[in-house]
Amino acid sequence: MKPERFDEGRFEFGETVRITRNVRNDGTYPGMETGALLIRRGSVGNVIEVGTFLQDQVIFTVHFLNPGRMVGCRLEELIGIEEPWNPSRFEFRDKVICTIDLAMQGNILFAKGTEGEVFKVLRDSELIQYHVAFQGRTLQVPESALAPAHPESFHEPEL
Template structure:
């Protein structure tokens, strides 16, 4: 297990990082750093002997946050921003279908399972809608769900 990044490397965080209870002074679930933010590796360590954890100093917010290797990429790697991230609740902004059959009506709420930044038509998502298969949905066909639909969603990452 060799670290991909070293002290001083500039990296970009790939998804929103929320407090999992290990960041002092902030409630669990608090957004600590937004996806796309860049910072510098300050230290490299391990967790449970099988996960590499990087202490990354995000200068804009002056926070040092522990990040797993899969949450980071080199700052000079291609970056495609996305509107939604893993576990975000989303609503269909139009009917969604497969082979002409409507599977999801406008306004139905689902959960992002995966972000597809390299999708041929632009950013798309694997979205799970309750009682249905997971669908690949382009970003343009999704919107924020109404506030009352997000009240029960989890904020942990």
């Protein structure tokens, strides 16, 4: 018995949508290395086609004007532009620096300006926090205490 495809009509041609997760090249996007970030979580695009993959997965081809890419997305990766959105400034693998000294029980663990890498984004509350790996140690850090490690190449998320 073939599964029902009740979700096929969720988004229409031309409808503006937001992607809810980062999309990386799985090796099928030409001209970019496997694993390269194609579309950042929170980016906005327009549905240009609705199709199927393996006869039972509905795929929405979405044109993201910034950075000018067309990417296939599953329904669970998209929300309507009018739906609530709690953006985070950083994502998994982003390189960051701490903007304050990070201390525990009065002992400075990492001085202001120490570089780390985002390991996990904690989005469950209104105050976005991150698990950040600093020199082999992972700390939970609020977004307000972080800045991009390489601001010249950092792209702020769309609000």
